[in-house]
Amino acid sequence: MSPREQYVAFMTILRKEIRRYTRIWTQTLLPSAITMSLYFVIFGSLIGSRIGDMGGFTYMQFVVPGLIMMAIVTNSYSNVVSSFFGSKFNHSVEELLVSPTPNYVILMGYVIGGVTRGLLVAVIVTIVSLFFTHLQIHSWFVVVAIVLMTSILFALAGFINAVFANNFDDISIVPTFVLTPLIYLGGVFYSMDLLPDFWAGVSKLNPLVYVVNAFRYGVLGVSDVSLPFAFGMISLFTLAAFFYSMHLLNSGKRLRQ
């Protein structure tokens, strides 16, 4: 395929993905807005006012970056896992597999589809958060870079999950039993300073700690971890997930007989 044809194929997959999640917006976009509003009300306003400052900011200001990142992670991941597994389940993935579309274009189409949903939800959640607190961006570069890298990483992770999934239970196991605990223990609601040394050390094994803290640095200018190290770790995970996804597509594992 010529580069122009590949671009057409990529845009076709991307448009299809965007159309899919906007068509079912009550299942894809609205829940995050409602859930995050509840977080803002309960943890930010009601409980947060009794907690006091954290990391030099009001509790509401402190949790907002983590909650936005939580929305990005879960939406990027779940968009790709549900869409790609759905196409495997109803065999419509064969439409792509029989076509000359290169595998990396297929992967990019699904991943960028997930990224757009992650970004859209991030915008919605950020707008909702502005009803509760005042947000000032410390570093636009860090914010944009970390949002893009994180959404790409978790969209790729969703793709890998979808390739291995055999049924709809398999696509909810990872988000429920792995992703959610990692997010909650990733410093969304608390600073690492509050943890005993041992648990602070254990937390550094959690990749979500780097994602949440790097984003918090971009917004508030504070972080519990080193920013270059956080970027390095996220880049490493993203590259590993990309090459593994490509390997799955090229080998046809669980996609071709």
Added chain:
Amino acid sequence: MIPALTIENLSKSYDNGFQALKGISLSVQQGDFFALLGPNGAGKSTTIGIICSLVSKSGGKVVVHGVDIDEDFPAAKKFIGIVPQEFNFNVFEKVEDIVINQAGYYGLPADIARERTEKYLKELGLWDKRDVASRMLSGGMKRRLMIARALVHEPRLLILDEPTAGVDIEMRRSMWDFLRKINAAGTTIILTTHYLEEAEALCRNIAIINHGNIVENSSVRDLVRRLHREVFILDCVDELPESFSVDGFVTRRMDEHCLEVEVEKGQHINDVFAQLDRAGVQVSSMRNRANRLEEMFVNLVEGAA
């Protein structure tokens, strides 16, 4: 002229050790209407799956319009349109979107994609349903949707895996007419089917596959010529006596007006008419029993078993 499809020594073994294809070879010429027949599990769908990349081959070679799939599969895929046996589209998507998206996967610009989608949906009688979610279509419409989708990039080789399975007679006939039309326009067609009548009505050449081997590969005409016997059904004007028979021929009185006669190789149907004439039986019409190929198919498949 380069063949539309050449398969050499193609084999496929699954992880559980089952050998679906045992080194088959065949060639389909450009413009041909080719039938691939075989009982369930014979290897037809595996062969088709390998040609269109849904199944990985274990060995052998597949060349589509001169392009070896091992050397440049994307280029080979551009020549192929595939209509699978099972419905494989997103049932929540609209009919028009399904076809337009497929055009996009082949890199067709939006204006051409829309133009061809309209053309094929109209030709297949689905244009009025273009805004309907595909799950709302009837079985026959879903099959036609898959044909429109397979044709949108205007492939030179169209492969249909049991395209008329579960389709009513009227729809099947109109599908046949459509396939004849695109074949006449130059598209090579490979068809797998269980309806031998379909293969006989549509195809010029035929391969019969069984247990992963090609057991017959010839023209439909040659195959029919090699039939040892043919069965005719005669509709008679007057009521036939209970014990009516024709000397030298195996006959069966189907009902009071209908007689089935088997004509072996070397016998002449004229002799039947001569005897009927002498007995004062007038024949109003005669038809060939449609399953002539079926008999040969069963013989070949049983012989290879």
